Amino acid sequence: MTTAAGQPIKVASYNIHKAVGTDGKRSPERILSVLAEVGADIVCLQEADRRVGTRLSAIPFEAIAQHSPYKPVPYEIRPGGMGWHGNAILVRREADILDHRPLTLPVLEPRGAVMADIAIYGQQVRIVGMHLDLSGLWRRKQARSVIEHVEACDEPLPTILMGDLNEWSLAGGCLKDFMNHFQFAATPPSFHARRPIARLDRIMTTPDLAVIDAGTHHSPLALRASDHLPIWATIGPR
Numbered sequence: 081m082t083t084a085a086g087q088p089i090k091v092a093s094y095n096i097h098k099a100v101g102t103d104g105k106r107s108p109e110r111i112l113s114v115l116a117e118v119g120a121d122i123v124c125l126q127e128a129d130r131r132v133g134t135r136l137s138a139i140p141f142e143a144i145a146q147h148s149p150y151k152p153v154p155y156e157i158r159p160g161g162m163g164w165h166g167n168a169i170l171v172r173r174e175a176d177i178l179d180h181r182p183l184t185l186p187v188l189e190p191r192g193a194v195m196a197d198i199a200i201y202g203q204q205v206r207i208v209g210m211h212l213d214l215s216g217l218w219r220r221k222q223a224r225s226v227i228e229h230v231e232a233c234d235e236p237l238p239t240i241l242m243g244d245l246n247e248w249s250l251a252g253g254c255l256k257d258f259m260n261h262f263q264f265a266a267t268p269p270s271f272h273a274r275r276p277i278a279r280l281d282r283i284m285t286t287p288d289l290a291v292i293d294a295g296t297h298h299s300p301l302a303l304r305a306s307d308h309l310p311i312w313a314t315i316g317p318r
Contacts, residue, residue: 087201088292092120093242093281094310095211095271098127099138101304102274108139110305112148118297118310121172121200123150124209124242128168129161137162149173153180153196165192167209167243175200183208183229185222188215193226197237205315206233210243216253219246223254227261240315241284244308248278258284265294265313273302273309283313290318 094115099108115123129135135158144150150170152162154177162168164182171177176199183193193210210226212219223245230239241262247253258264262284269276276296285291294313302309 088314088316089122089200089203089205090120090312090314091122091124091207091240091242091283092118092297092310092312093124093126093209093244093283095126095244095281095306095308096128096138097306097308098130100306102307103304107305108143109147110301111139112143114297114299114302114305114310115148115150115170117299117301118312120312121175122198122207122240123170124207125163125168125170126209126211126244127166128163129166136160137168144170153177153194155180155182155194157182163209164194165190165211167192167194167211169194169196169207169209171196171198172200178204183226185225186218187222188213188218191222193222193229193243195229204237206230206237206239208239208241210241210245212243212245212247212254214246216247219254220257223257227257238289238317239286240289243282244280245282246280248280262286263291265291265311267294267311267313268296270296270309270311271307273305273307276309281308281311283311285315288318290316292316
């Protein structure tokens with residue numbers, strides 16, 4: 081979406097691997113530094129909690145407040161957690177969060193998705209973040225569930241879906257299901273960060289949006305911060 085002046089919205093998706101980098105070190109500050117390099121307005125994170133014990137956010141809330149321009153969408157499902165099954169959404173502080181909800185998906189292993197309606201730069205957009213299953217059969221079930229959740233919304237909005245789809249095929253599996261409803265941004269491979277060969281991370285939009293530009297963020301810091309590289313896209317109305 082854009083303002084009247086034509087300013088695009090930049091979005092990004094990033095599997096942060098619980099803030100543990102390819103060097104084996106846990107560094108939430110490094111993740112925030114990579115996000116600063118990307119400079120997105122809205123970010124969907126995967127593996128954003130620590131997955132053990134009380135499953136605290138992998139990036140402390142105070143670090144987000146003090147060292148980034150973002151605020152998390154407040155799902156508040158678990159004390160100290162930031163999202164739902166590791167999925168979280170960050171938006172610039174000046175954005176308004178109009179609505180938000182976790183999405184329950186059919187699962188073999190713990191998986192989920194999150195949705196939020198965001199007002200930014202005078203426009204409204206619906207965001208869906210997800211991390212799909214390692215099993216192809218369950219990925220397809222989850223993709224269909226995400227599509228059904230989007231279509232069931234009372235008020236249609238221009239929608240951007242982002243996340244780690246865990247899909248290795250180029251045009252089959254859950255990608256085929258999504259392609260029947262959404263268009264894909266042309267983001268290059270993002271996994272593994274040290275030698276990207278797989279396009280596991282994806283950004284999709286409803287047909288009323290245009291992808292102006294898209295890419296995978298490569299930097300010396302991003303190569304170390306997680307086993308995935310962040311992907312990004314700039315979005316405007318069609």
